Amino acid sequence: MPRRAVLASCLVIASGLAAPAPAQDKSVPEAIIYRDPGYRGPAAAQSRADPDLRLAWPVHSVRVQRGTWELCSLPNFRGTCFATSQSLAIIGNRLGFGNRLGSIRPALPDGGPGGEWGGGNLAPGTGRSLRGMAAQFYPDPTLRGKRVLACPQGAATSACAARSADEFCSRSGWTAAAREAMETVNRRVYLADVLCSRTGR
DSSP: OOHHHHHHHHHHHHHHHTOOOOOOOTTSOEEEEEEETTTEEEEEEESSOBSOOOOSSOOOEEEEEESOEEEEEEGGGEEEEEEESSOBSOOTTTTOTTOOOOEEEESSOOSOGGGSGGGOOOOTTSOOOEEOSSEEEESSOEETTEEOBSOSSSSOOHHHHHHHHHHHHHHTTSSEEEEEEEEEETTEEEEEEEEEESSOO
């Protein structure tokens, strides 16, 4: 092969080797969940909402690469939920007894149908919430997969509902409730439209 042809072939190969790798899309949320504390043990990477993880193991740590993530103990984003935008080497008891993780999703719009997380909505009965920088809105607050009663004992009053809302927000990682309402379903009075914040009322 002529020397000039060999040189040209080498240049083509070299240029292919030097080609930069495709840039990673930093707008896509990403989190990695781990079975053991300290980001150890079996792991699963997440880049989109998954309403039914079906994990064979509990989750004790999460590494957040990008975005804010909501983790829930039950499928379909119900049960005990918490949101984090930071990696947690130890989740603790944020998912309740057993640290079972049933579903996970980005806590920001992901471009799904309807333009909301996971293509869902915030209508009462969905068990979903909308998280902002300093507050989180719960149309129908739930704990361990059940609606939260406005007043577990005695008649439902606004003062009692306010205390229940404050307790719910505190258990969800906020300071207190900024507002709440009550909804009657089958003669039972539940909390509704609770706005949890870092400052409270």
